[in-house]
Amino acid sequence: MHSEPDVAASRPVARRGRESETSKSALTRERILNAAAIVLNRNGYAGTRLSDIAAIAELQAPAIYYHFASRDELIQEVVQVGLRRTMNHVRKSLDALGPGARPMERILTAVGAHLEIVLRESEFAAAAIRNAAQLPPAIRDVQLLDQRRYGALWRTLVTEGIAEGEVSGDLDPWAARMLVIGALNWAPEWWREERGTLEDIVHTARLLVRQGLSPG
Amino acid sequence: MHSEPDVAASRPVARRGRESETSKSALTRERILNAAAIVLNRNGYAGTRLSDIAAIAELQAPAIYYHFASRDELIQEVVQVGLRRTMNHVRKSLDALGPGARPMERILTAVGAHLEIVLRESEFAAAAIRNAAQLPPAIRDVQLLDQRRYGALWRTLVTEGIAEGEVSGDLDPWAARMLVIGALNWAPEWWREERGTLEDIVHTARLLVRQGLSPG
């Protein structure tokens, strides 16, 4: 996650290589980014107005241009952060399992991690996932690489499951994977904290996926 | 925008209650509606421009106003048609089963029907489903009734399944239902005809759902 597109030239504030710049008013940058994630999540790509972002970030719209070269660059960064956080969270959860874990256990871990980040951890993740299809080509192309990476992660999980006989070979692996991920990705559309704890959802999702994928 | 004091007055063509006006140039109206579904599906609510719709429908943007009172009314109709077609198609498929069908068979039928309409039958259905969350309140409120109806249909299916012991009681019925519907609703994001027949997807989805919902 160190390579950034070469937009640096057009940005007033030069890219300082450090990550997580805690000091300064790069905090403002963070505020804008957060606000953008919220708006993007709520209104979609075309409905994301700089004025709305500015209102949430508590500044005037033009001030955004001090931190980002353009609206699209801002949105692109939101989406990128979202996808990367998702992948990192799922990866970390899998790593925590250790190497001895069975394939199905790994799949169920990924299911839980994906739900967690999409529903609770990160507005970014939800924004990135839900708007992927509506982004303009320029942004989508940049995303594609990360998206492929994440897809590959899941493909591996399923493949190993099949290899070890814990996932049914009757299923089309591709369709099965997409359907499962789809069920998780759709969750932000309906889940509200009021209607049940996240843990309950995760529990049900795991049950569903475990039985759904298992060989008859 | 929001004020709608005298919408009817500004519309030359009076509301004729009849459905499916085959004759006349209410065909134009149909063309516009179809075009709107396509654009809405691709670009989301905020990204749906009248000029794009007009381009696809092969007329000038202002001409749309002869057939619809406003942009929002057009979109609202697309979404309404979409949801209703979905519900009708699923209902019809269920009715075709006859009264003797087991609950699980009914659920799997609904799964297939929902996928069919979302992926093949109707651009309207996909547009309605995928944009539900981003619609402005005015439109969403009108939708709510139909949406509730459709939700109730599925709730009944699951409830009967549990009652007859064909669906696991360990699952949170609400979460399980939403996860299943979510998996289906997400399908338009990834499915392309090139990558496999619709029948294959339906087959995998049914397998997944049947095993997923069955009691351990």
Next chain:
DNA sequence: CCTACGATCTAATCTTCGTAAGAAAAAGGA
């Protein structure tokens, strides 16, 4: 204090879009 710079604001520009109003064209009687 004063100065320089980082950060943000205000005001202005340019574009895109929804929408209004009326003209034109097509279709059809009388």
Next chain:
DNA sequence: TCCTTTTTCTTACGAAGATTAGATCGTAGG
């Protein structure tokens, strides 16, 4: 042919929104 009704186009306005330019404010360093 002329009038009427239906249907579509043309032109124009006005609002919204992204972006730019220049002014302003606060603060750290001299």
